[in-house]
Amino acid sequence: MKAAVFRGFDSPLAIEDRPEPRPADDEVLIEVARCGICGSDLHMTREPAFRTPIGAVLGHEFAGTVAELGRNAHGLEVGDRVAVAPVRGCGSCPSCLAGEPAWCRQMLLQGGGYAELAVAKDRQCMRLPVTTAIEDGALVEPLAIALHGVTLADLTPGSRVMVMGAGPIGLGVAYWARRLGATGVAVTDLTTLQADRAMEMGATVFVRADEDAVQAVSSALGGAPDVVFECVGRPGILSRAIEHVRPRGLIVMLGLCTAPDSFVPFQAVSKEVRIQTSAFFTLGEFRAALDALDGGRCAARAMVTATVSLSQMPATFEALRQRTSQCKVIVSPD
Ligand SMILES: [Zn+2]
Numbered sequence: 001m002k003a004a005v006f007r008g009f010d011s012p013l014a015i016e017d018r019p020e021p022r023p024a025d026d027e028v029l030i031e032v033a034r035c036g037i038c039g040s041d042l043h044m045t046r047e048p049a050f051r052t053p054i055g056a057v058l059g060h061e062f063a064g065t066v067a068e069l070g071r072n073a074h075g076l077e078v079g080d081r082v083a084v085a086p087v088r089g090c091g092s093c094p095s096c097l098a099g100e101p102a103w104c105r106q107m108l109l110q111g112g113g114y115a116e117l118a119v120a121k122d123r124q125c126m127r128l129p130v131t132t133a134i135e136d137g138a139l140v141e142p143l144a145i146a147l148h149g150v151t152l153a154d155l156t157p158g159s160r161v162m163v164m165g166a167g168p169i170g171l172g173v174a175y176w177a178r179r180l181g182a183t184g185v186a187v188t189d190l191t192t193l194q195a196d197r198a199m200e201m202g203a204t205v206f207v208r209a210d211e212d213a214v215q216a217v218s219s220a221l222g223g224a225p226d227v228v229f230e231c232v233g234r235p236g237i238l239s240r241a242i243e244h245v246r247p248r249g250l251i252v253m254l255g256l257c258t259a260p261d262s263f264v265p266f267q268a269v270s271k272e273v274r275i276q277t278s279a280f281f282t283l284g285e286f287r288a289a290l291d292a293l294d295g296g297r298c299a300a301r302a303m304v305t306a307t308v309s310l311s312q313m314p315a316t317f318e319a320l321r322q323r324t325s326q327c328k329v330i331v332s333p334d
């Protein structure tokens, strides 16, 4: 089978012929239909801190069709269309039994989606609703990441929300915030490239992140935001979030920043700001994100800007390292 293979922190991914993976007893073989390119994969292929092994096949936002069952694989049949929850735990510890494999001691973020075939544990595979196009299945994972952040914010009806960063996670946060009670959702970004997508996903206003943004967001929302979601992950952003949020407000950090960041504590203390970080999702949230796609009700397709083949994928992947007009790019292996 063809796969996009990691060949080192200085090289682009390479398309190679690989032996077909074989499902273990409690696994299934999946014919990958779509796999989203995630910003975290860009980090994992550039920054040695992630210790990505040479030869790895990344890609954790995938959906496909079950092609073969391991001997003891339960609850699935060949031909089922599934989205894969890529956070894999041991399956038996208290965290796993609570549907929170992210906090299992043996947790691993499984990849394999940048290939024609992949394997996953049976318990990681969730059947897509019959009315959901398999093309949308790759959106479940980023939507679940966004939902987790929004869940941690305990929004109440009427909340004023600001989302920093109009990438897929920022747009996913806008989507859920609007559906979970926020009346005003301001999305900001350095450029207006994703403004229309943001509005389609749930934003009530889009604001350019320039020096007047604090005033602009606050007047658009009718007051400073109760919650600021940080979905950028660059040094300096936390300090901006503290400027934006209302006194005693909440900042939820979803951005993946691997460099040190700093802020002036006095600035935060004088507003009694709360800061909450957000990682991964629960299986319940993954299921909720999947259900949101049912019946084509999900506006999430708006975040997709391109679908590329596996052979086009390495070049597209490298291009995403620079600021582009792309939002979510999906790989279609066939
Ligand atoms: Zn991802």
Ligand SMILES: [Zn+2]
Pocket (backbone or CB within 6 Å): 089, 090, 091, 092, 093, 094, 095, 096, 097, 101, 104, 105, 106
């Ligand atoms: Zn476990």
